[in-house]
Amino acid sequence: MACWKRSSEDNPWYPVIDAALYTECGKCMQRCPHGVFDAAQAPRPAVIRPGSCVRGCTECADVCPRTAIKLMDGDEEAGGCDFCGGCF
């Protein structure tokens, strides 16, 4: 279940791509509707707008066949939705 509370400078949530694992399949870019990835560099998954990422969302990481994407919650790897209540 995705949470639609926006990431922010104070409360960042954003994807990090492992360059050693990704294969430029483009699935993450196709899945994300929020403009986090640079379409001009497709299928290379270049993150250009991390502030547009949606807190609690894991869609791009979920579709990655190589587990090349991890979501960061601030300085730490995100553990998934924290049921913050922001989407209700």
Ligand code: SF4
């Ligand atoms: S976590 Fe969701 S909003 Fe953020 S880049 Fe991935 S698909 Fe887009």
